[in-house]
Amino acid sequence: MIDYHALAPELILAGTVMAVLIVDMLPVRKHWTAVVGLLGLFATVVPILTLGFCESLDFCDYSGSREMFGGSYVIDAFSLALKGLFIGSAFVAVLLSVGYLESNRFWQGEFYFLMLASVLGALVMASSRDLVTMFVGLELVTGPTFLMAGWRKGEARSNEAALKFFIIGVLSAAVLLFGMSLVYGVTGELTFTGIRAGSVGVLDGDLSGLFIIGVLFTILGFAFKVSAVPFHFWTPDTYEGAPTPVTAYLSVISKTAGFVGLLAICYLAFGEVTTLWGTGLWVLAALSMTVGNLIALRQTNVVRLLGYSSIAQGGFILVPFGAAIAADVTGSDLEEAFFATVTYLVIYAFMNLGAFGVVIAVGNRLRSAEIKDWAGLFSYAPGLATMLGLFFFSLAGIPPLAGWFAKFVMFRSVLASGSGWAGALAVVAAVNSVIAFYYYSKVVVSAFMEKVPDGVPVAEIREQRTAPSLQFALVLTTIGVVVIGFYPTLISGLAEAAKTFASGF
Amino acid sequence: MNDWLTQAENWAFILIALPMVLGAWRSVTSRNVVHSVLFLVITLAASAALFLLLGAEFVAWSVVLVYIGAVIVLFLFGIMITRAPLGMETELSHSNQTKLGAALVSGALFALITVAVITGFGETEIVSNPTRTSEIGQSMFERFVIPFEVVSVVLLAALIGGIVLARRDPAEPGDSSSSLGGAQSAHVTAEGGEA
Numbered sequence: 153m154i155d156y157h158a159l160a161p162e163l164i165l166a167g168t169v170m171a172v173l174i175v176d177m178l179p180v181r182k183h184w185t186a187v188v189g190l191l192g193l194f195a196t197v198v199p200i201l202t203l204g205f206c207e208s209l210d211f212c213d214y215s216g217s218r219e220m221f222g223g224s225y226v227i228d229a230f231s232l233a234l235k236g237l238f239i240g241s242a243f244v245a246v247l248l249s250v251g252y253l254e255s256n257r258f259w260q261g262e263f264y265f266l267m268l269a270s271v272l273g274a275l276v277m278a279s280s281r282d283l284v285t286m287f288v289g290l291e292l293v294t295g296p297t298f299l300m301a302g303w304r305k306g307e308a309r310s311n312e313a314a315l316k317f318f319i320i321g322v323l324s325a326a327v328l329l330f331g332m333s334l335v336y337g338v339t340g341e342l343t344f345t346g347i348r349a350g351s352v353g354v355l356d357g358d359l360s361g362l363f364i365i366g367v368l369f370t371i372l373g374f375a376f377k378v379s380a381v382p383f384h385f386w387t388p389d390t391y392e393g394a395p396t397p398v399t400a401y402l403s404v405i406s407k408t409a410g411f412v413g414l415l416a417i418c419y420l421a422f423g424e425v426t427t428l429w430g431t432g433l434w435v436l437a438a439l440s441m442t443v444g445n446l447i448a449l450r451q452t453n454v455v456r457l458l459g460y461s462s463i464a465q466g467g468f469i470l471v472p473f474g475a476a477i478a479a480d481v482t483g484s485d486l487e488e489a490f491f492a493t494v495t496y497l498v499i500y501a502f503m504n505l506g507a508f509g510v511v512i513a514v515g516n517r518l519r520s521a522e523i524k525d526w527a528g529l530f531s532y533a534p535g536l537a538t539m540l541g542l543f544f545f546s547l548a549g550i551p552p553l554a555g556w557f558a559k560f561v562m563f564r565s566v567l568a569s570g571s572g573w574a575g576a577l578a579v580v581a582a583v584n585s586v587i588a589f590y591y592y593s594k595v596v597v598s599a600f601m602e603k604v605p606d607g608v609p610v611a612e613i614r615e616q617r618t619a620p621s622l623q624f625a626l627v628l629t630t631i632g633v634v635v636i637g638f639y640p641t642l643i644s645g646l647a648e649a650a651k652t653f654a655s656g657f
Numbered sequence: 658m659n660d661w662l663t664q665a666e667n668w669a670f671i672l673i674a675l676p677m678v679l680g681a682w683r684s685v686t687s688r689n690v691v692h693s694v695l696f697l698v699i700t701l702a703a704s705a706a707l708f709l710l711l712g713a714e715f716v717a718w719s720v721v722l723v724y725i726g727a728v729i730v731l732f733l734f735g736i737m738i739t740r741a742p743l744g745m746e747t748e749l750s751h752s753n754q755t756k757l758g759a760a761l762v763s764g765a766l767f768a769l770i771t772v773a774v775i776t777g778f779g780e781t782e783i784v785s786n787p788t789r790t791s792e793i794g795q796s797m798f799e800r801f802v803i804p805f806e807v808v809s810v811v812l813l814a815a816l817i818g819g820i821v822l823a824r825r826d827p828a829e830p831g832d833s834s835s836s837l838g839g840a841q842s843a844h845v846t847a848e849g850g851e852a
Binding site for chain 2: 166169173221222224225259262265266269270272273276280284285287288289291292295296298299300302303305314338358359361362365
């Protein structure tokens with residue numbers, strides 16, 4: 153017997169994906185496909201809420217987490233929180249795309265179809281607790297994004313973006329699958345709980361070599377997905393060449409999905425070998441932050457800057473993982489680390505989607521994403537310039553914007569464990585926060601203080617209006633960044649979710 | 658070692674493995690794309706035979722049907738339809754430096770995995786315990802029904818996205834309300850000229 157209430161979010165979204173295709177065939181204006189998609193995303197929130205507040209509802213007589221298909225698919229507070237995050241970010245990502253697709257005359261119905269199909273994969277990943285479901289979910293997240301990256305068909309850069317992304321993506325999928333098959337071969341189990349039980353003491357036996365290779369390959373496959381240094385080289389080119397809304401999607405939803413897979417696999421399946429992945433991810437976190445930030449310093453293009461900044465932010469998100477490097481990090485320390493990662497992901501989604509929203513709005517008027525062309529933005533587009541400052545300072549972690557809370561819990565989780573290696577990682581993160589502040593503020597200062605360069609048609613730009621959908625997206629993300637910054641307790645519900653999830657550590 | 662050679666299935670393994678390695682080697686080194694694809698058929702057929710040797714009949718015939726029957730044919734269609742040159746392809750071959758790097762990486766990986774597999778499973782005797790196809794079907798539609806359904810969405814997305822990217826956009830997009838979108842007409846003609 154299948155629990156259809158538990159699967160309702162996925163089923164509704166799958167229905168929406170098909171509905172978008174059907175509406176695309178009807179003789180109506182193409183932007184109705186976006187409307188249908190947005191309504192569908194909105195409808196998906198309903199079962200997520202009823203599942204989340206099941207205990208206080210009359211018709212719902214279930215408490216605790218629901219395990220289905222022999223423990224392969226689990227609906228618990230953690231997966232519901234992440235599903236909510238995915239749906240919310242997808243809502244904003246669709247809003248960012250509407251005006252862009254319309255003004256550039258790109259194919260619309262198919263685009264929303266692909267984007268929502270990819271979001272469906274993210275929902276599946278949030279609940280999957282075995283290797284097969286996780287891998288297939290990840291493929292559904294990345295598959296459509298290869299195609300979306302090449303959506304500007306006539307542009308050589310977009311073709312290059314799609315091709316690079318595709319080849320690296322396929323390679324990483326192969327590496328991931330090989331690692332997973334080794335893990336399965338050693339433990340004989342597919343579910344994460346089974347793998348964890350089967351991996352007790354495996355490091356002392358003959359199979360230790362195979363298991364280590366399996367774990368490292370699995371982590372490596374995910375490292376490609378979250379573009380951690382040194383597996384990041386596809387990121388800047390893909391981010392720059394892809395249509396900007398797709399870049400926003402890649403840097404937030406696709407990346408978050410990668411981190412969700414990493415969280416579930418590391419903490420649940422590889423819970424017995426925390427020092428193994430802790431060491432690997434310590435190195436990746438330190439490298440991602442440092443390399444991402446140092447290269448970001450030299451960028452002259454806002455999209456490339458955000459590309460490298462998202463690599464560096466990915467490093468910050470990996471920091472709590474790296475804190476698991478020492479053997480005495482267990483129980484509540486791991487719980488804290490887990491909570492820090494989830495919080496950072498939620499806040500990062502708001503800030504980065506907002507920042508890309510501003511880039512789309514300004515880029516649409518100036519027809520340029522070069523930082524020098526953005527000088528003096530405040531004098532002719534004060535609203536957008538203010539939001540640019542807001543999102544960039546939030547990414548830099550300046551209080552009272554949401555970014556500071558993300559950084560705060562990140563540092564707290566690393567320092568809580570108290571080991572020397574974790575402390576060293578905290579120092580690296582602190583130095584990088586300073587570097588990041590420099591390049592974020594450089595863009596903002598130039599937008600506010602410097603003179604408008606010659607050749608910018610100021611009068612014309614003043615006349616132009618931002619598409620209503622984009623305005624809506626910007627308002628949503630701005631509210632998120634400001635409100636969470638002032639009242640971080642709002643997302644402390646996540647702490648509860650993390651606790652229930654982490655109760656097994 | 659003498660003991661190893663007296664067993665019939667080990668001889669069968671050698672008979673299968675040798676053409677497999679040869680096919681893999683030639684499909685990488687061949688300068689003709691079509692030849693590469695045909696050598697790949699040998700490798701895939703041999704891997705299907707290995708699965709048969711292990712008693713995994715369903716997997717073996719899946720490899721034959723899906724890889725040899727569909728994927729390879731798709732490769733050949735792809736080569737024909739894109740009008741890629743069919744003969745010798747000198748541009749396909751890389752500089753010696755690249756080749757050396759690739760050889761080093763794959764050699765190191767091969768050594769690493771071989772050592773790990775032999776230390777891990779070297780002495781283990783595999784008890785042949787064939788899985789019946791009906792059991793695979795059962796678990797696919799009960800336990801693994803979600804991945805099964807998700808895969809079908811992946812295929813649908815790949816199909817539709819592939820069509821959008823591959824087809825030629827209308828040269829004169831109408832007004833944005835009824836047009837099918839697409840790139841600006843200048844690019845379309847440039848593309849059309851090549852195709």
